[in-house]
Amino acid sequence: MAQAPINKIINFSSVDGPGNRMAIFLQTCPFSCWYCHNPETIKACIHCGDCVLTCPSDALHMIDGKVVWDEDKCTQCDTCIRTCKYSSTPKILEMSAESLIKRVREVKPFIKGVTVSGGECMNHPDFLLDFFTLVKAEGLGTLLDSNGFRRFADYPKLMEVCDGVMLDVKASDPAFHQELTKADNSMVLLNLEQLLNTHKLQEVRIVILPNKPDENERTIRYVASIIQDKAPLKLLRYRPFGVRDEGLKELGMGNTSLEEMNRCLDLAKSLNVKDIEIK
Numbered sequence: 613m614a615q616a617p618i619n620k621i622i623n624f625s626s627v628d629g630p631g632n633r634m635a636i637f638l639q640t641c642p643f644s645c646w647y648c649h650n651p652e653t654i655k656a657c658i659h660c661g662d663c664v665l666t667c668p669s670d671a672l673h674m675i676d677g678k679v680v681w682d683e684d685k686c687t688q689c690d691t692c693i694r695t696c697k698y699s700s701t702p703k704i705l706e707m708s709a710e711s712l713i714k715r716v717r718e719v720k721p722f723i724k725g726v727t728v729s730g731g732e733c734m735n736h737p738d739f740l741l742d743f744f745t746l747v748k749a750e751g752l753g754t755l756l757d758s759n760g761f762r763r764f765a766d767y768p769k770l771m772e773v774c775d776g777v778m779l780d781v782k783a784s785d786p787a788f789h790q791e792l793t794k795a796d797n798s799m800v801l802l803n804l805e806q807l808l809n810t811h812k813l814q815e816v817r818i819v820i821l822p823n824k825p826d827e828n829e830r831t832i833r834y835v836a837s838i839i840q841d842k843a844p845l846k847l848l849r850y851r852p853f854g855v856r857d858e859g860l861k862e863l864g865m866g867n868t869s870l871e872e873m874n875r876c877l878d879l880a881k882s883l884n885v886k887d888i889e890i891k
């Protein structure tokens with residue numbers, strides 16, 4: 613069975629889809645967003661070893677040219693992440709779908725389903741197919757939290773065992789999306805329509821930026837024109853916590869104002885989106 617690099621497992625989450633869910637975060641992402649709150653999830657560790665000597669708890673060791681993380685010794689001080697120059701972390705568990713489903717079974721009576729996020733979960737589609745097949749056999753729900761960089765229609769078997777996708781639309785304008793994420797958005801916009809048409813669009817998420825009112829409005833208008841009243845929309849307030857210098861420079865130190873959040877909410881309502889949440 614396929615394996616994937618697991619960055620984090622949260623046994624009980626109430627913010628990663630409906631109900632109480634296990635949330636699983638996979639390592640690596642093809643985007644590099646200004647406002648990424650977990651930039652250490654973007655790249656795979658290249659095992660340069662720079663972080664090993666900085667660990668105050670002797671939780672990192674070089675073994676056969678690879679950094680090995682001792683989860684039991686780790687105090688989660690994150691010195692290693694601050695040391696890493698490659699947007700990575702040594703705190704990764706390579707897990708197979710079979711070993712991960714054992715973790716799911718331990719909490720099964722208390723959860724409604726699992727949500728796999730990232731990084732970008734669709735960097736590991738073979739693992740997702742194996743894992744979701746096992747999760748479905750347990751009678752639990754399956755959701756993906758994705759930036760939409762990969763065409764879901766190319767993975768029909770995965771979509772059969774996936775209840776839905778929580779899709780991030782970072783920006784509708786191609787040039788601004790490129791600036792914001794260092795990536796193209798044509799596949800994201802195609803996925804938006806295709807997921808809606810195949811009843812796999814769980815919700816759309818837009819981060820509302822503090823000093824980009826025109827871009828906020830443009831993206832909301834575009835998304836609303838596609839989903840109308842057929843899918844929920846979540847408007848996420850930008851908060852600078854954990855954001856890199858690049859993002860702070862472009863977006864400023866402060867949160868998006870409540871006035872801007874309310875303006876965006878009113879705009880979405882006026883465009884016939886019925887199910888809107890602000891977070």
Ligand code: SF4
Pocket residue numbers: 666667668669670671672681685686687688689690691692693703
């Ligand atoms: S977070 Fe990193 S540096 Fe800190 S104890 Fe754990 S492995 Fe070591």
Ligand code: SF4
Pocket residue numbers: 656657658659660661662663664679692695696697698700701702
């Ligand atoms: S986490 Fe970063 S610093 Fe540590 S070994 Fe991997 S690439 Fe090097």
